[in-house]
Amino acid sequence: IVAAADDGRGIEGVAPGVRLASVKVVDDDGYVDPEAAVCGVMWAARSGIEVANSSFSVTSPGMPCTTSEDQGVVREAVARAVEYADSSGTLSFAAATNGALDLTP
Numbered sequence: 001i002v003a004a005a006d007d008g009r010g011i012e013g014v015a016p017g018v019r020l021a022s023v024k025v026v027d028d029d030g031y032v033d034p035e036a037a038v039c040g041v042m043w044a045a046r047s048g049i050e051v052a053n054s055s056f057s058v059t060s061p062g063m064p065c066t067t068s069e070d071q072g073v074v075r076e077a078v079a080r081a082v083e084y085a086d087s088s089g090t091l092s093f094a095a096a097t098n099g100a101l102d103l104t105p
Helices: 034-046 069-087
Strands: 051-053 091-093
Parallel strands (some): 051 091
């Protein structure tokens, strides 16, 4: 799916005619609260969104979800939301991180 200007006359891309929805899970400082991430993924599933690009990270220097045992609940919550979306028929995908982190739940 690509949304690109078509010489100022409309939208073109690999899936013309597709409906797009924007779900904001990041705050004005660029931080993604885990609750916002879970709610965004679940909203997409409940709204019948067929494909969801979940290219965000709930990890940060202050909350290292990939290495801190305390943050396992964050990984689990996001994983459960994605599993819910999958079981609801929403395909979730995400881009790889810039820091080469393995964020697999």
